[in-house]
Amino acid sequence: MTKPATHAPLLDVRNLAKSFAGLNAVDGMSIALARGELTGLIGPNGAGKTTLFNLIAGSLKPDAGSIRLGGTDLTAIGPERRLRAGLGRTFQIPRPFGEMTVLENVLTAVQNQTGERMFANLYAFSRIAAEERRSVEKARAILDFLSLSRLENEPARVLSGGQRKLLELARVMITDPQVILLDEPAAGVNPALLDLIIDRIAEINRRGMTILLIEHNMEMIQRLCARVVVMAQGKLLAEGAPADIARDAGVVGAYLGDAA
């Protein structure tokens, strides 16, 4: 179903291309997310999904194409400014700050902290303290939501694979993004935590968050996404409802190594 034309997509990625030494990892890929949508991005290994994420999040520069968020062109700016513009991402392999506590990991992610300005720490005492109190409160609410409260004073390196995924999510959530890019939140997660992760992602989306989800776990895709986008060899192969995609001969072929 197409949205009325007056509703421009929140995230609008057009004709992105990136090649590495002649290999076209992403080859003219477009994807658009409406506000509040939870879209799955699937495709065989090497299809270019993570490269596409890195292009959208800004850790790679595209050779061609454009990225717009709510009408603002983000194509030319670096990853830290994209996050500030409202585009949050998690990593396929979580990257916690291992020697910092779980709570500190989340606090680090808070945006526009007065206390991150070096000199402000020598005079703006009460303002920084007040901000920090608010941040701690907010971080604790998020950790509670993600069932990590118990671990808040543990160094992040002790977390299990699934807990690290949750911590990544917590760090992104506290930045109040408009769109979250989730890179395989279920990979390497034990089944007990998987249900929790799926449930929490659904809940975040229910609260209005726009999410793009890379995932190999089709059960998760079917439970969460109304729409799935399939990538193969850097290009858009198909898109539609998960059930239809699962029956699509081209998609099945792509997964079996025959992308013709």
Add this chain to the structure above:
Amino acid sequence: MSPEFLAYGAFFLTMALTYAIICLGLNVQWGQTGLFNVGIAAFVAIGAYASAILTTPDAAGRIGGFGLPIAVGWVGGAALSALLAFLVGWLTIRLRADYLAITTFGVSVSVQLVALNLVGLTGGPFGITFIPRPFGDLAGNALAFGLANLALVAAVVLVTYLILERLVRSPWGRVLRAIREDEIAAQALGKSPKWLRIQAFTLGGAIMGLAGAIQAHFIGFIAPENYLPMITFQVWAMLIVGGSGNNRGAILGAILVWALWALSGQLIEATFPAGSQARAASLRLVLIGVALCAILLVRPQGILREVRTLSRHALGRKQPEVSS
């Protein structure tokens, strides 16, 4: 204890504390941020020369001689050194750590050569003399002079320490630790690693410059040979022995290594005949090297290791835990 001995003790401790300030500066750069500065000598030298030029009386054949108060010299030395650190940081910090090391080393050699050859500004190989000394009126009484200077330098160390401890526990310190651990993740969280590292490098440079200025005024005389790469090596040894990442460790390491340096110097003077003393002096370097190896073997993190710092505000507000 005799007054002479006390005066010597004060002199020794004051010198050690000037090194402690340099070491605190290095700890901001390396311990807190992971920036590999191999050109400490340059930042100390810039601070020393800037302060000396600003405060000395007019001298024939040399630009400067502004005769300004010592405090102005201190601030000027720190500011100029900060400027140098900012420029070096701005030009190199986006590059990998090894480039920063090569660049800072190059800068330190260049600064030393400039000091040696720019006779019209630095006095060339003869350096700058008659640098005003704090509490100069007391110079007749060695003990009072020594103690007054010790108190002054100790106060500077204390203030620097308190400010740095505050910064370590602030959100600024937290984001520096995050960058040190994983720059890409920090960037994905909206932090700007480049800018934060330039800040830390500049702050460290300012502290080293201040230390250089304080040292110059305490001794009253500077020359290019004071700023050879040796001083860089000494300060690194101090930080590693004391405990990188720990401000108290930086101070303790400076005092211990300086003690080793000063006492071994006296020992060599007492034991070797005058003819071979110059060669025997290299034994001091061997001694520091051996001490360094011993520490690295026995206690690789230094005498005082880095403590896990939690930001001030988050501490002490631990919720009652409901254990399951």
